[in-house]
Amino acid sequence: MTRTKDDGIAARVAAQDWAALAAELDAYGSALTGRLLDADACRGISRLFDEPEHFRTTVDMARHRFGSGCYRYFTHDLPEPVRALREAFYPRLLPIAREWAGRLGRPAPWPDDLDEWLRMCHGAGQSRSAQILLRYGPGDWNALHRDVFGDMLFPLQVVVGLDAPGEDFTGGEFVMTEQRPRAQSRGFCTTLPQGHGLVFTTRDRPVAGKRGWSNGPMRHGVSTVRSGRRHTLGLVFHDAS
Numbered sequence: 001m002t003r004t005k006d007d008g009i010a011a012r013v014a015a016q017d018w019a020a021l022a023a024e025l026d027a028y029g030s031a032l033t034g035r036l037l038d039a040d041a042c043r044g045i046s047r048l049f050d051e052p053e054h055f056r057t058t059v060d061m062a063r064h065r066f067g068s069g070c071y072r073y074f075t076h077d078l079p080e081p082v083r084a085l086r087e088a089f090y091p092r093l094l095p096i097a098r099e100w101a102g103r104l105g106r107p108a109p110w111p112d113d114l115d116e117w118l119r120m121c122h123g124a125g126q127s128r129s130a131q132i133l134l135r136y137g138p139g140d141w142n143a144l145h146r147d148v149f150g151d152m153l154f155p156l157q158v159v160v161g162l163d164a165p166g167e168d169f170t171g172g173e174f175v176m177t178e179q180r181p182r183a184q185s186r187g188f189c190t191t192l193p194q195g196h197g198l199v200f201t202t203r204d205r206p207v208a209g210k211r212g213w214s215n216g217p218m219r220h221g222v223s224t225v226r227s228g229r230r231h232t233l234g235l236v237f238h239d240a241s
């Protein structure tokens with residue numbers, strides 16, 4: 001079993017410039033962190049893909065017309081670095097989620113404690129782990145989508161790049177689109193560096209306008225991988241139904 005200790009993941013997440021990340025999220029609906037995991041730690045996580053005991057379900061993306069490639073849902077018994085990352089991000093994302101809810105006049109049901117929030121999800125019928133490990137090969141891609149599984153929704157999520165773009169794979173950029181009222185959509189592209197996390201909105205972002213805030217609906221996906229293999233770790237803060 002590839003279990004490594006949390007060798008300072010919490011400290012590295014805490015040490016990010018969270019004011020700058022929040023400002024970037026405000027402006028673009030996504031923000032890239034500094035390096036959180038070294039190459040060995042990234043390989044340790046991507047290798048888990050071949051250890052079926054960690055996963056509850058495997059999704060063949062082509063079969064569901066979600067794109068092409070495969071992802072696997074972890075069981076609730078998360079391997080240490082995955083658990084540590086999720087736990088470290090939650091309290092940092094929470095003030096941003098609450099601020100955004102305030103701007104949009106929406107409820108902010110998220111307690112300070114992640115476990116308490118997960119208990120609320122489970123009580124509402126969203127009781128299955130939503131953490132995923134993804135593997136893309138040449139020609140694979142991820143259709144534009146939103147990871148909304150029910151009424152219980154935490155509005156920000158994180159994807160961690162596990163391979164080095166340009167070395168391990170080409171293509172495979174992280175793509176976001178923002179729907180604009182009565183106009184065509186705007187696109188955002190991020191090349192995810194190995195070991196970095198991209199924080200992004202699950203559903204929409206508050207957009208400032210002449211008459212106050214409105215919501216800018218956003219979707220995310222991945223452009224076609226041209227060569228090599230790309231692995232990512234997807235961290236979602238609500239559970240699935």
Ligand SMILES: O=C(O)CCC(=O)C(=O)O
Nearest residue numbers: 134147159174222232234
């Ligand atoms: O592979 C990626 O970069 C994105 C995966 C994804 O859809 C997610 O993390 O929610």
Ligand SMILES: [Fe+2]
Nearest residue numbers: 145146147220
């Ligand atoms: Fe996703």
